[in-house]
Amino acid sequence: MLDKIPLTPPPAPLLYELEQGRSLHDLGTEQLEQLAEELRAWLLYSVGQTGGHFGAGLGVVELTIALHHVFNTPHDRIVWDVGHQTYPHKILTGRMNRMHSMRQSGGLAGFPKRSESEFDTFGVGHSSTSVSAAMGMALAARNQGIERKTVAVIGDGAITGGMALEALAHAGHVRPNMLVILNDNQMSIGHNRGGLASYFAKIWASKTYIAMREGSKRVLEKIRPAWELAKRTEEHMKGMVAPGTLFEELGFNYIGPLDGHDLPQLVQTLQNMSELDGPQFLHIQTMKGKGFAPAENDPVGYHAINKIEDKPKTRVPAEPPRPRRPKYQAVFGRWLCDMAERDARLVGITPAMCEGSGMVEFAERFPERYYDVAIAEQHAVTLAAGLACDGVKPVVAIYSTFLQRAYDQLIHDVAIQNLDVTFGIDRAGLVGQDGPTHHGAFDLSYLRCIPNMLIAAPSDENETRQLLYTCFQYEGPAAVRYPRGTGPGAMIQHEMQALPIGKGVVVRRGARVALLNFGTLLPAVQEAAEQLGATVVDMRWVKPLDEALVSELAQEHELLVTVEENAIAGGAGAGVGEYLASQGSTISLLHLGLPDEFVEHGEHGEQLGWIGLDAEGIRQRVSQRLGALQSNPFDPHDGGLSNVAVLASKNRS
Numbered sequence: 002m003l004d005k006i007p008l009t010p011p012p013a014p015l016l017y018e019l020e021q022g023r024s025l026h027d028l029g030t031e032q033l034e035q036l037a038e039e040l041r042a043w044l045l046y047s048v049g050q051t052g053g054h055f056g057a058g059l060g061v062v063e064l065t066i067a068l069h070h071v072f073n074t075p076h077d078r079i080v081w082d083v084g085h086q087t088y089p090h091k092i093l094t095g096r097m098n099r100m101h102s103m104r105q106s107g108g109l110a111g112f113p114k115r116s117e118s119e120f121d122t123f124g125v126g127h128s129s130t131s132v133s134a135a136m137g138m139a140l141a142a143r144n145q146g147i148e149r150k151t152v153a154v155i156g157d158g159a160i161t162g163g164m165a166l167e168a169l170a171h172a173g174h175v176r177p178n179m180l181v182i183l184n185d186n187q188m189s190i191g192h193n194r195g196g197l198a199s200y201f202a203k204i205w206a207s208k209t210y211i212a213m214r215e216g217s218k219r220v221l222e223k224i225r226p227a228w229e230l231a232k233r234t235e236e237h238m239k240g241m242v243a244p245g246t247l248f249e250e251l252g253f254n255y256i257g258p259l260d261g262h263d264l265p266q267l268v269q270t271l272q273n274m275s276e277l278d279g280p281q282f283l284h285i286q287t288m289k290g291k292g293f294a295p296a297e298n299d300p301v302g303y304h305a306i307n308k309i310e311d312k313p314k315t316r317v318p319a320e321p322p323r324p325r326r327p328k329y330q331a332v333f334g335r336w337l338c339d340m341a342e343r344d345a346r347l348v349g350i351t352p353a354m355c356e357g358s359g360m361v362e363f364a365e366r367f368p369e370r371y372y373d374v375a376i377a378e379q380h381a382v383t384l385a386a387g388l389a390c391d392g393v394k395p396v397v398a399i400y401s402t403f404l405q406r407a408y409d410q411l412i413h414d415v416a417i418q419n420l421d422v423t424f425g426i427d428r429a430g431l432v433g434q435d436g437p438t439h440h441g442a443f444d445l446s447y448l449r450c451i452p453n454m455l456i457a458a459p460s461d462e463n464e465t466r467q468l469l470y471t472c473f474q475y476e477g478p479a480a481v482r483y484p485r486g487t488g489p490g491a492m493i494q495h496e497m498q499a500l501p502i503g504k505g506v507v508v509r510r511g512a513r514v515a516l517l518n519f520g521t522l523l524p525a526v527q528e529a530a531e532q533l534g535a536t537v538v539d540m541r542w543v544k545p546l547d548e549a550l551v552s553e554l555a556q557e558h559e560l561l562v563t564v565e566e567n568a569i570a571g572g573a574g575a576g577v578g579e580y581l582a583s584q585g586s587t588i589s590l591l592h593l594g595l596p597d598e599f600v601e602h603g604e605h606g607e608q609l610g611w612i613g614l615d616a617e618g619i620r621q622r623v624s625q626r627l628g629a630l631q632s633n634p635f636d637p638h639d640g641g642l643s644n645v646a647v648l649a650s651k652n653r654s
Contacts, residue, residue: 003041003042013039033067037066067271068152069094071275082128091109091118095118104434106603110436126438136172139178140177156185182283185286186288252279257285257286326487329465329483335359337359341367344473347394349396350372350397352381379406382410383410385397394473396423402428421475423472423473425483428441428484429458429482429484430521431605442568449573458541460539462493466497468481488521513535516536517574519572524616525615528616546576559630561588562591562623566595566609569597591622
């Protein structure tokens with residue numbers, strides 16, 4: 002048991018041998034168990050150097066070793082769900098010496114990525130996708146006549162997602178040769194534990210039982226009533242000691258629950274199950290953070306960590322302590338509690354992101370008004386719609402990238418019916434090291450085209466609080482989008498007031514150029530404007546757009562520049578362009594935002610620099626556009642394509 006994260010590379014002779022080409026298939030039982038110790042220590046050391054997720058990875062060390070020992074990867078396919086648990090997989094598949102680059106620019110991704118390694122069979126980031134993807138691979142092998150094993154590893158949280166259940170039901174119908182492994186870390190499923198359950202699980206996974214089962218099936222299938230009776234008897238026996246009846250009814254052969262840290266038993270069970278045809282289901286129980294005492298005691302707090310600094314910091318003269326800036330999720334959480342005190346109709350809904358969305362205090366103070374629906378974004382949105390139908394005022398806290406999964410429900414169940422649902426859209430814009438699967442790059446584009454929607458894009462912490470209040474007071478569907486991390490440090494007013502809907506604010510008067518800011522890039526916009534002598538407007542609202550202000554700015558300036566941390570295509574700037582075109586305006590436009598590219602992982606500030614959304618990038622783009630206007634006053638509108646060139650240049654380098 003480790004109680005500290007190693008700050009220097011730990012001894013790992015077997016890992017080094019594997020990195021140099023030794024086959025994992027050749028290792029015996031004692032060596033596999035030694036490898037598990039080395040892998041845990043190396044995982045902790047690696048994450049200490051870079052920061053990142055490691056609690057889930059510690060829990061699947063034995064499973065990862067057993068999978069790569071039993072199966073012929075990468076020919077055999079292993080599909081991981083979510084991706085937080087795949088650091089051990091990366092270490093064992095030739096990337097041990099690159100782990101120091103995890104989640105950094107140009108380094109390893111924090112999730113499986115097909116372009117990174119042939120062992121990463123499917124790119125992930127969102128949950129509940131593994132069963133569908135693995136099933137597709139199994140059917141592809143069957144259709145092409147390829148002998149290949151396919152395994153999906155899914156957690157007990159992810160299996161609650163509707164997509165996973167849909168895939169399980171379909172697999173039971175078409176019966177592909179695949180194995181689904183439920184990694185139950187005792188957060189959600191599987192309370193049937195103890196000696197009897199483990200004893201029967203071992204029997205069901207044994208070669209003797211499997212041979213008897215298959216032989217009896219061949220004989221009794223000829224006598225249909227006898228086979229049905231035998232099958233039902235087996236299912237009810239399993240149901241008495243294990244939670245497998247559901248999976249048996251879906252058409253899977255269920256084995257478990259087994260101790261997911263018993264490496265010899267895992268290897269034997271996987272070897273036995275790999276010889277079976279049709280859909281198989283193995284249920285293992287693991288401990289998140291296994292082998293690292295602090296993570297075992299606090300699996301939520303140690304889900305991920307920041308980089309550990311081992312060098313003493315240089316002493317500097319003491320300065321007055323600066324006030325700590327709250328994260329935007331904390332601003333949302335504080336507003337939610339304050340609003341709940343005022344309005345008893347408020348309820349809070351989250352799809353399994355209580356901590357990430359800042360709802361811990363709300364859940365503790367208002368438990369009867371708090372609903373964590375698990376990883377089920379579609380259900381979360383339609384649940385809110387149902388609540389709104391009967392006089393409740395739901396607030397849905399959801400990440401921008403996760404709301405994409407409930408787009409049909411947002412349109413069909415909320416917007417068409419014009420229901421009073423408020424969305425707190427967290428992680429809007431680029432999110433840094435988690436990369437493209439987690440960037441909130443498209444919410445303004447996919448929300449703006451929906452009738453009845455109100456969309457606010459605050460520029461700082463106080464504006465976030467006030468616009469949340471404004472949207473909550475509005476009787477209809479409304480969304481407030483805000484980024485990950487902290488803001489500029491604006492003073493937050495406790496008193497809440499409704500801001501004028503659809504009205505922007507001029508924060509600086511200048512000449513020639515007007516910068517129309519949508520969201521939290523305002524400090525960079527202001528810095529660029531100081532050098533350009535430009536007007537700056539905090540637009541606040543994407544929908545409804547402040548058309549009167551846009552018209553006024555178009556009459557007073559030569560160039561309008563829209564700035565947003567959202568895809569240029571269909572975003573807030575596109576809304577400005579559409580309005581001006583409808584009015585017959587010929588003013589030159591420059592749209593700055595996220596390019597038509599998936600921006601890779603890295604530091605958030607670094608990402609903004611790549612695509613020209615930092616202060617210097619904004620200043621340069623505007624200066625270039627002004628120069629083009631002087632040489633060609635009739636130049637067509639610039640759609641911001643140079644941003645793509647900036648990113649492409651960065652990627653090439």
